[in-house]
Amino acid sequence: SSGINAEYGAVMFILWILQRIYNFLHERFISDQIQMYIDLCSISNISVVILSDNIYGYYIHGRAVHGHADADMAEIVTSLKREEDNLCSKRGLGTDSDQQTFDMVIPILLRTNYNRITFPLVSRDISSQRNAKNETEKQIQAYWHINRLFASFIDRSLDDIDYIIGDKLLLEKVLDMEIREPPPAKGILYNDEGQSFDKVLYYGN
Secondary structure, eight states, X not given: OHHHHHHHHHHHHHHHHHHHHHHHHHHHHTOOHHHXXXXXXXXXXOOEEEESSSSEEEEEOOOOTTSOXXXXXXHHHHHHHHHHTTOSOOSSSSTTOOOOEEEEEOOHHHHHHHHHHHHHHHSOOHHHHHOHHHHHXXXXXXXXXXXXXXXXXXXXXXXXXXXXXXXXXXHXXXXXXXXXXXXXXXXXXXXXXXXXXXXXXXXXX
16 A cells, blocks of 8 residues: 555656646747736736735736727737837836836735725625625725725825835745835835746646
């Protein structure tokens, strides 16, 4: 029995190694699906916030460098050509930066505001659940306020909440954890060197 378990474990380990090698070669030389998703966000003018923990998560800066995404195919091709020829600003969040993906620690105050917006949705009583139209309106309003909250945070237009952009310390990279504790009103966006947000996706895992 122990011998069979050992053989099974060895086979699974070999399969895991082969899968990792295949994923690496496929993404490097054939098609990087994660990078294509980031490009799609930029073309669609959609930024993404993923909260995997209370104040920790990931941010994809997908704001279109041309300011809008409602364009026909000819205009999209022209815009991409201008971008290829460096005739417009870069896609990144920082000044003259191509960095679009970040590990993110949001301020406690931002999380507090987020909880305040979503509280009516998670504390619904039975009577409100019966009113589907009322619930839908609440969800739409909550989504709009959440969208504006994070957009204002990224635009640095909140009076009492801000963030800094930087790199993780060497020890933080080795341990894959955040050591520095940000102030309640200050967040940190860590430059992501390897598209870390794919940890929360089924793809490749």
